[in-house]
Amino acid sequence: MSIRFEKVSKSFGPPEARKTILKDVSFEVAEGEILFILGKSGMGKSVTLKHIVGVMKPDSGRVFVDGKNVADLDADGLSEMRRSCGMVFQHPALLDSLSVYDNVSFGLRTPQFNRGRPRPLSEAEIRQVVREKISLVHLKDEILDLSPPEISYGMQKRVSMARTLAPEPKFLLFDEPTTGLDPITTTAVNDQIQELSRKLKVTSVVVSHDMGCALSIADRILVLDQAKILFLGTPKEAIASKETLIQEFLEETLANQSKPGGSR
Amino acid sequence: MKVVSAILNDVGGLALFVKDVFQTGFRTEKNVKPILDQIVDVTTRSFTTVAFAGVFVGAILVLQFSLILAKYDAQTFLGGLNTSAVVREVGPLIISFLLAGKVGAFTAAELGTMRVTEQIDAIECLGTNPIQYLILPRFIGIVASSLILLMMSLMISILGSMMVASVTYGIYPEQFLGSIPRFVSFGTLAAGMFKSAVYGIIVAGVACYKGYTASGGARGVGRAVTQAAILTNLYIVIANFLTGQFLDVLSALSKGNAG
Structure with missing residues (x-):
């Protein structure tokens, strides 16, 4: 259950002003590992995640998910692969026209989820799964009948996590999960990422700006800069690194920690 | 040159998108409930506007046609001419303009918001085809509603025209209604429906x-x-x-065959 990038390159824009976002990027995320991808804005962090779920295709190179080259998958194969990758977006991305319950149960009603099962889940079984996932993200059943705009932004983020977890993905992909959250909710969400990854034993890739969180919960940290991998190693190796960008991230983390209510 | 290129690019993108919608419609299992919900939603949301437009379009045409017909003392043909113009030309055009302003703008805003807040990406990542889940019901809903609204507005327009003709020019409702079959054939109705369907596809597609x-x-x-x-x-x-x-050519061909 690993993710592997092999010399992946990606550029955007017209030929006269082409901007290279990824250049021959290669790395592997092992089964059950938590990998944090850090970097400044526009350095290709989210682009990397979008390559994993096949929303973007590399200009050159290959992306393997669970041993399969994403570019070779047909429409059905792509849907199946996407179902195995639970993605938590930067925004909660909940469907406003549906209730919290319908949002969380959305992935349990798709043909891809029911494929290979003797029968689709009954409504009682769906309700059971929804309740489990809602409690896993520390929310209460009372919110199930509400619509997303009726709950707070932090709660929406956690509902979004519950929705991602409901179909029991093999991979968890987080795209800046704490953006726009207050420090207390940020800490709670970061704790949940660690708790969920360890409890469910899934492979996780987290795109973030939060070096503090990366140091405390990541197995390895990958730093992207100028379309290339600047650093790939354990949190201990990151602390010992002499790279200027990593030093800047560490200094910012220390400054945040010294502020009252700052992240860890 | 850049503008031409941008327009061609846009038309090409639209054509490929509509092709994708049709292919998805034929290939995948159709879920009838969301389609019916969309038809009911679009029709009820637009009915009042379309009804008002129908009454006043009919009234305007009565005023225009009666000026010409009065010269030839042929005001008894007012009902037929008026209905023919509404069914074949003005009705589909006005309804599609209203749908574009009301339902079209709403749909573009709704889907656009879903796109920029990553809701569409989330649907895709949960293993569901967004074209099937989001676009197909809206597309069929708008096209079907434009046909339903044409029929409704046509009836309202005839009633409105009849009242204006009766009050303003003293034309009896029997006279008004009696002249309709002389000008409105099955072909006229089919032409109006065809135009409405084409305009509905444009509103929904764009x-x-x-x-x-x-x-x-x-x-x-x-x-x-x-x-x-x-x-x-x-x-x-x-x-x-x-x-x-296209309809003129079809009409000429059918007359040639009949001759």
């Missing part, structure tokens, strides 16, 4: 395409809605000319 491909936050959604409104009206006017020509 609104869904612009919303679905929106990017760049709130500004991007605003841009998508504006483009949807302007381009829909432009394409409808062009389609009006082309469908008119």
Whole structure:
């Protein structure tokens, strides 16, 4: 259950002003590992995640998910692969026209989820799964009948996590999960990422700006800069690194920690 | 040159998108409930506007036609001429313009917001085809509603015209209704329905395409809605000319065969 990038390159824009976002990027995320991808804005962090779920295709190179080259998958194969990758977006991305319950149960009603099962889940079984996932993200059943705009932004983020977890993905992909959250909710969400990854034993890739969180919960940290991998190693190796960008991230983390209510 | 290239690029993108919608419609299992919900939603949301427009369009045409017919003392033909013009030309055009402004703009804004807040990406990542889940019900809903609304507005327009003709020119309702079969044949009705369906596809296609491909936050959604409104009206006017020509050729061919 690993993710592997092999010399992946990606550029955007017209030929006269082409901007290279990824250049021959290669790395592997092992089964059950938590990998944090850090970097400044526009350095290709989210682009990397979008390559994993096949929303973007590399200009050159290959992306393997669970041993399969994403570019070779047909429409059905792509849907199946996407179902195995639970993605938590930067925004909660909940469907406003549906209730919290319908949002969380959305992935349990798709043909891809029911494929290979003797029968689709009954409504009682769906309700059971929804309740489990809602409690896993520390929310209460009372919110199930509400619509997303009726709950707070932090709660929406956690509902979004519950929705991602409901179909029991093999991979968890987080795209800046704490953006726009207050420090207390940020800490709670970061704790949940660690708790969920360890409890469910899934492979996780987290795109973030939060070096503090990366140091405390990541197995390895990958730093992207100028379309290339600047650093790939354990949190201990990151602390010992002499790279200027990593030093800047560490200094910012220390400054945040010294502020009252700052992240860890 | 850049403008021409941008327009061709846009038309090409729209054509590929509509092709994708049709292919998805034929290939995948159809879920009837969301389609029916959309038809009911679009029809009920637009009915009042379309009804008002129907009454006043009928009334305006009565005033215009009666001026000409009065010269030849042929006001008894008012009902037929009026209904024919509404069914064949003015009705489909006005309804599609109203749908573009009301339902088209709403759909582009709704889908655009879903796109920029990553709701569409989330649907895709949960293993569901967004074209099937989001676009197909809206597309079929708008096209079917434009046909239903044409029939409704036609009836309302006839009633409105009849009242105006009766009050203003003293034409009896029997006279008004009696002249309709002389001018309105099955072919006239079919032509009106055909035009409505084509304009409905344009409204649905452009609104869904612009919303679905929106990017760049709130500004991007605003841009998508504006483009949807302007381009829909432009394409409808062009389609009006082309469908008119096409129906004239069909009519000439059928007369030639009959002769």
